[in-house]
Amino acid sequence: MLKASGLSIEVAGRSLIEGLALEVERGQCWALLGRNGTGKTSLLFALAGLRRPHRGVIQIEGRPLADTPRRELALRLGILLQDEPADFWGSTLDYVLLGRFPRSRTAFAPDTDPREQAQRLLVELELAEHLTQPYRTLSGGERQRARIAQLLMQDPDCLLLDEPLQHLDLRHQLTVMQALAARARAGRALLMVLHEPTAAARFCDHALLLYHAGRIPQGPTNELLTQENLESLYQCRIEPVSAPGIQAFIPR
């Protein structure tokens, strides 16, 4: 589905990623973990076609991103950005409906049925009571869920998410991860930057660990997310705690 080969990324003359090869298939859910400043967001931007990589090729369904028209690319690839202006004037529902843009035929013929779909997404992300509330008056966590609802409204084949759990309380972290895992089960490909290895171990089937100096091991989460790997990744002591069906990691 999404394939990168020989990918190198530099930011301000500093090499962050060198020669990365990556293949994200339909139905897979990938976690991208790493310390601050290792190039997670830059990698996501490159994979989304928003920044040209220094070297390498990125393809979606066998077609280079650079050769794919913007609107067609938006049907294949969508991204949740880490930061976004919060001064949108419309309601939460209006905001989510903007995700429909790549599928609307022209600016003059807005579709009418997506309202129902947007409302369902807002219910799924527990924002139903904020439907008509101005988006800019939502709290940080509510805005984050509205932004995720907009990405789900866009419904691309491959979803890239930069820190989907930021600003969210524990209950809504669970709501969001369950919603995202359901999209993977439905055949979408997901790659998300996470700072929560516990969530990665629980909801993602693959992981990519981004070290300084460009070492980028990848593989199934149950093999890669070990105490030793995480301690070396985050440069701190980490204690694994097991509960039924869950592997948690606690920094010490």
Added chain:
Amino acid sequence: MKPSAWLIVLAVPASLLWALWQGSVDIPARDLLSALGGGGDEVTREIVWGLRAPRALSAFVCGALLALAGALLQVLLRNPLADPFILGVSGGASVGALAAMLAGAALALQHLFALAGAALAAAAIFAFSLRPSGWNAYRVVLAGAALSAGFGAIVSLLLTLAPAAQVQGMLFWLLGDLSGAKDPLAAWVVLALAALAAQTQAASLDILTLGEDKARSLGVAVTSVQTLVFVAAAAATMAAVLLGGALGFVGLVVPHLLRLVGYYGHRALLPLSVALGGSFLAAADALARSVAAPIELPAGVVTALIGVPTLLYLLLKLR
């Protein structure tokens, strides 16, 4: 359509009718209507069709162009205080026209110089702001502020050098004044083209409020949309400035008023800006002609006197 939208649409014929009615000669409403229908006496017909109609249509089109340009620039620059004159177009036009006046050029040549000055200013802003990676809003604002300051200095210099008799005529370019506006046809053509071009991009403009990266990821061809809309805004501003001078506050206040009453989506905001901006200036100009008759106030003074308190009120209301 919301009731307030109907009110704004109705304000178009209402403001134009009022502008045709107001003036130094009192015309009873019945005579006005019969003159509009081609009847009545010749003098009344000449006043209505020959004098007041071109003036009312000029005022309307100037207001519509400025409000459209303001609405477009506020979203493109992501700056609520952006107004049409941020592109330095009015400064460029003033310098061109004043230089031509000082050189003793004929009126037609003055307008040609004003057009050249405005076009040069817009071209300079574009050259400073368009990069291979796309438009840079900060550069537009900073280059616009720098150019406007530069043009302001040149205007002051020209006014200092000008003979006292010429200074009065020069004020037109600085204050905004519709008393010389007699042929609004070109401005109406620009309005039609700019409004149509902008309307085709209404949905993309909604998405651009989320930032350029998000807009790209949702399939908006950001640089092309920005270029088309910048050109439309610059053309609209130029057409308005050449017809009516630097008429302040219409472009700044009208789009904000509409957003505050709930028209934030550009499909509605853009056409309603045209309708409300046009009606506002047509009515303001009629007021300017009648309030201290037979003295005519410059319309820019009336728009500023209404616009300043409105803007301050909006600032209080905005969180």
